[in-house]
Amino acid sequence: MADQKGGFPEGRFMGTVKVGEKGQIVIPKTARDMFGIKPGDTLLLLADSRQGIAIVRNETFVDYTNQILNTSPLGKHDEEEK
Structure with missing residues (x-):
C-alpha cells in the first residue's frame, strides 16, 4: 500500500537534495520524521x-x-x- 506522500510504501522514501555552497545538504522532513532525526543529533x-x-x-x-x-x-x- 502506498502512503500519501510521494507514492512510496510506508517506511520508504526517495528524494533529491541540493548541495549548498558550504557543502551542506538538508535532510527532507519526511526522512527526518521516518528516522526520528532531531536538531543536535x-x-x-x-x-x-x-x-x-x-x-x-x-x-x-x-x-x-x-x-x-x-x-x-x-x-x-x-x-x-x-
Whole structure:
C-alpha cells in the first residue's frame, strides 16, 4: 500500500537534495520524521568512491559495531564479564 506522500510504501522514501555552497545538504522532513532525526543529533557519514554515500544515526552504528565485536556498551568483552 502506498502512503500519501510521494507514492512510496510506508517506511520508504526517495528524494533529491541540493548541495549548498558550504557543502551542506538538508535532510527532507519526511526522512527526518521516518528516522526520528532531531536538531543536535549526531549522524555518521560513510563513503566509498565506488558505492556511494550512506548516512546513519551514530547510535545505530555504535550498537551494530558492539554486536559485531561482541562487546557491552561499556566496551568490555562479554567473555571478560563472566
